[in-house]
Amino acid sequence: MQFNAQIKRLINSRGFCLAMLCCIVGYVLFKRSYREIGDIFQSVFLLASVAALFIDRKQFFKDKMLWALLFAIAIQVLSWANSLIDIPELAYSSPHIGALADLFVFIFVAYWLKGSLNNVYLIWWAMCLGILLAFYSHSDIVQQVQLGFQGVRIDFNIINAQYPAMYSGVGFLLSSFFMVKYLCLSVRTRKAQYIALFVSALLLFIAFVFVVITTQSRQVWVGLLAAYVIGTVLYAILHKEKLNKIILAGSLSLLGFAFYSYASMPLIHDRVQREMGTATSIVTNGDMSKIPFNSAGTRLHLWYESIKWIKERPLLGSGYNARETVIKQATHFPPNIHKYFTHLHSSHIELLVSYGIVGLALMYFVFAWVIRSTKVAPEKRGINEVLLISLLFTVYWLTVNLFESFFFSNNGQWIHNVMLGSCYTFYLTYKLNRLPPSEQASS
Numbered sequence: 001m002q003f004n005a006q007i008k009r010l011i012n013s014r015g016f017c018l019a020m021l022c023c024i025v026g027y028v029l030f031k032r033s034y035r036e037i038g039d040i041f042q043s044v045f046l047l048a049s050v051a052a053l054f055i056d057r058k059q060f061f062k063d064k065m066l067w068a069l070l071f072a073i074a075i076q077v078l079s080w081a082n083s084l085i086d087i088p089e090l091a092y093s094s095p096h097i098g099a100l101a102d103l104f105v106f107i108f109v110a111y112w113l114k115g116s117l118n119n120v121y122l123i124w125w126a127m128c129l130g131i132l133l134a135f136y137s138h139s140d141i142v143q144q145v146q147l148g149f150q151g152v153r154i155d156f157n158i159i160n161a162q163y164p165a166m167y168s169g170v171g172f173l174l175s176s177f178f179m180v181k182y183l184c185l186s187v188r189t190r191k192a193q194y195i196a197l198f199v200s201a202l203l204l205f206i207a208f209v210f211v212v213i214t215t216q217s218r219q220v221w222v223g224l225l226a227a228y229v230i231g232t233v234l235y236a237i238l239h240k241e242k243l244n245k246i247i248l249a250g251s252l253s254l255l256g257f258a259f260y261s262y263a264s265m266p267l268i269h270d271r272v273q274r275e276m277g278t279a280t281s282i283v284t285n286g287d288m289s290k291i292p293f294n295s296a297g298t299r300l301h302l303w304y305e306s307i308k309w310i311k312e313r314p315l316l317g318s319g320y321n322a323r324e325t326v327i328k329q330a331t332h333f334p335p336n337i338h339k340y341f342t343h344l345h346s347s348h349i350e351l352l353v354s355y356g357i358v359g360l361a362l363m364y365f366v367f368a369w370v371i372r373s374t375k376v377a378p379e380k381r382g383i384n385e386v387l388l389i390s391l392l393f394t395v396y397w398l399t400v401n402l403f404e405s406f407f408f409s410n411n412g413q414w415i416h417n418v419m420l421g422s423c424y425t426f427y428l429t430y431k432l433n434r435l436p437p438s439e440q441a442s443s
Contacts, residue, residue: 008055011048020045020112021119028126031414032158032167033133049108059432065107065424068366072100075362076320079355083319086312096320100359102413103366107428109421115429117378120386120422124174127418128204131167134158135211148214155215162404163411165217168208169224169400170415173392175204177385219403227396234391238371239384293334299403301337302344305330310352317356323405326353347407348398363407367394370420373427390423 010016026041053060060066080095113119135141139156148154155161178201185194212220291297306326309318318325323344327337344350351360371394377386397406397416406412 004055007051011052011055016048017112017114020048021114021122023048024109024112025122025126028123028418029130029133032130032411033137045112046105046108049111052108052111056432063107063428063431064369065104065366065428068362068369069101069104069107072104072359072362073097075316075355075359076100079316079359080319082313082316083322087318090321090325091319092321099320099408100355100362103363103407103416105413106417106419106421106424109417110425110428111432113422113425113429115426117380117386120425123418123422124178124389127415128171128174128208131171132204132207134167135164145210148210153214153216154211159411161215162217162219163409164211165215165220166400166404166406166412167415168211168215169220169396170393170419171204171208172212172224173227173389173396175201175208177389177392179205181385219400223396223399226399227392231388231392231395234395235388238375238391239387293337298337298341299345301330301333302327302341303346303349305333306344306349306353310349310356313356314352315356315358317352317354317359320354322353323350323408343405343408345404347401347405347412350405350408366420367398370394370424374423376430377423377426386423386426389419393419393423 023041023045027038027045029038031038031042076097076099077095080092083091109123113123135144135156135158138158141156144154144156153161154164156164158164158167179198182194182198182201185191186198212224291300293301309322309326312318324342326344327333327341330337344353348360351363355362371387371390374384374387374390377384379385397419401407401412404412407416
């Protein structure tokens with residue numbers, strides 16, 4: 001008991017908490033750029049999190065997200081057992097529990113942020129810089145920018161263009177938030193610190209707009225539009241007030257910019273129009289055999305093939321490896337699809353195929369609960385900034401994951417855990433300490 005008390009005092013000490021915050025910042029900055037450094041920071045705060053979980057286990061086990069993590073592990077075991085019984089020739093020899101469990105690291109990110117709005121701001125700034133560091137470390141960034149200005153689709157040598165586009169969508173959300181926030185504070189107070197923060201956010205915003213456009217990822221364009229339209233409406237509903245004029249103006253400005261870009265920028269117009277024939281063929285005849293294996297068509301073929309697997313094992317799915325097996329066993333797919341494709345290009349579909357309705361419902365519950373939890377976050381001038389960001393991010397994240405499998409990618413899990421952790425920290429801190437969330441943030 002005395003040893004436990006000493007460990008608890010150490011974990012709760014100001015110096016140790018500051019050290020863990022530094023590890024979180026290091027993880028956010030370097031995980032996708034200089035991974036060896038980022039992995040060290042991640043390992044340290046995860047080890048400390050295990051100790052904290054043991055010491056505060058009684059309080060932790062009252063938290064719904066920890067139970068959701070345990071349930072996720074159980075689902076993966078049950079799904080594996082289901083595949084072992086039903087399709088033993090395709091099942092793994094043991095369950096793979098990391099796929100869903102990795103999506104719950106945000107609990108420990110939330111724990112070390114300690115419900116402080118200042119810490120959350122710090123992590124959001126670090127996320128923006130971490131994204132730019134990822135671009136810099138993977139490529140000749142000057143060359144990539146030059147190619148972008150020439151109309152070439154750029155990817156910064158990060159897997160493919162969808163990934164830097166997805167990163168930049170998140171950077172777009174955060175930098176636009178900071179830009180509007182510090183513009184208003186600069187006009188109101190004329191303080192140098194707010195002007196400097198506004199200029200910094202503006203430069204980040206310009207960089208992310210450039211990448212969002214030049215990576216030519218339609219799913220990110222749709223995701224951002226959905227985030228600002230649906231997210232702002234949901235904010236008004238959940239916050240039980242009329243839409244804040246600043247929030248509404250920002251959303252309408254983005255919509256106006258989107259329509260202007262479509263009408264005046266050939267790069268965007270051509271990219272949107274390029275595969276309209278695929279959509280037309282679906283509407284006119286609905287015959288899958290006539291749909292080409294282009295970008296949009298390949299996704300449709302993958303999803304259509306997945307339906308058979310979902311129907312056969314709807315409740316618990318077919319296990320972790322089912323997403324690859326769907327492609328391997330589709331005899332009508334061309335050889336290049338069998339050779340280069342290993343996932344179904346939709347996290348939602350992959351959850352259904354691998355873990356069934358139960359797995360999909362669990363992840364939707366996680367997002368819904370995180371959004372609900374942000375209601376205890378402190379407000380600034382009548383705006384719950386964390387609720388707003390959680391809604392914008394969730395709508396964006398669920399939208400882009402309709403077309404890519406970011407849930408099951410290390411790159412996507414990094415974004416997922418940092419953003420959900422920064423939104424969940426206020427509720428988790430309140431539950432563990434039974435105290436109101438910290439309001440030590442500056443304006």
